[in-house]
Amino acid sequence: MRMGGHLLSVNMKAIKIRDLTKVYRTDGQSAVHALGPLNVEIKAGEFFTVVGPSGCGKSTLLRILAGLDDATDGEIAIDDKIVRGPNSNIGIVFQRATLLPWRTVLSNVQLPLEIRRLLNEKSRSRSEELLRMVGLADFGRNRPAELSGGMQQRVAIARALVTDPEVLLMDEPFGALDEFTREMMNEETLRIWAKNKQTVLFITHSISEAVFMSDRVAVMSGRPGVLSEIIDIPLPRPRTVEMRQSDEMFECIKRIRRAFGFH
Numbered sequence: 001m002r003m004g005g006h007l008l009s010v011n012m013k014a015i016k017i018r019d020l021t022k023v024y025r026t027d028g029q030s031a032v033h034a035l036g037p038l039n040v041e042i043k044a045g046e047f048f049t050v051v052g053p054s055g056c057g058k059s060t061l062l063r064i065l066a067g068l069d070d071a072t073d074g075e076i077a078i079d080d081k082i083v084r085g086p087n088s089n090i091g092i093v094f095q096r097a098t099l100l101p102w103r104t105v106l107s108n109v110q111l112p113l114e115i116r117r118l119l120n121e122k123s124r125s126r127s128e129e130l131l132r133m134v135g136l137a138d139f140g141r142n143r144p145a146e147l148s149g150g151m152q153q154r155v156a157i158a159r160a161l162v163t164d165p166e167v168l169l170m171d172e173p174f175g176a177l178d179e180f181t182r183e184m185m186n187e188e189t190l191r192i193w194a195k196n197k198q199t200v201l202f203i204t205h206s207i208s209e210a211v212f213m214s215d216r217v218a219v220m221s222g223r224p225g226v227l228s229e230i231i232d233i234p235l236p237r238p239r240t241v242e243m244r245q246s247d248e249m250f251e252c253i254k255r256i257r258r259a260f261g262f263h
Helices: 058-065 105-115 121-133 149-161 179-196 207-213 241-245 247-259
Strands: 015-025 031-042 047-051 073-078 090-093 167-171 199-204 216-220 227-232
Touching: 015 058, 031 058, 031 073, 031 227, 047 058, 047 207, 058 167, 058 199, 090 149, 105 121, 105 149, 121 149, 149 179, 167 179, 179 207, 179 241, 199 207, 207 241, 207 247, 216 247, 227 247, 241 247
Parallel strands: 047 199, 047 216, 090 167, 167 199
Antiparallel strands: 015 031, 015 073, 216 227
16 A cells, blocks of 8 residues: 555554644743644654744644643544553654763664663664664764764664654754755655654754655644644655755745745
């Protein structure tokens, strides 16, 4: 079965977001309506990206989906199972790699396995396989400080995948990288995704990055964050460097800019 240009895995999970709302209350009890209501379904195996201005609730959405924060109203379901807390079937990659500096690259990748008491011969082999997949097979004994920013983010991606999660959440994972490294990591991430086939929710400020990576792009308005438009990206897969200069990509970028009110 095919979807988005790649084979659908039986382990892929759809995400349904229904009437999701988040309201924060300050010490003075004044309410800050940060998010929603949101309603959207992310298809199984889809690479779905959210773009929007700073403070619109993108990261809040991701944290609620990850079970790290509670919604004020509404719900998120992964394959019809309501998210009520942290879930071992969800992998997360943050803007910074947040690797433990005293551990080796390989032991950083294995950390989620240790926490869940899943470290065994098979999972050790999986850890080494993931380092090969992200091009870091020769760096397993290195410390994070010996790696570039892009290499550290590759380690973070491997760590997020080591428990074979069914959903991968990525919160502006390349925002701190230079443009050249960022584009390289875009292509690397898509290559890894094509092999692992998780359902991905990707958050970015970059419209061009969103178009290059995604099956669909959701445009989020300013606070309170709501999805003002969802745009299909018809670019074929696999995505190539040449597509970055294509008329089709520029047209998608223009559609998203118009959704933000830019002309």
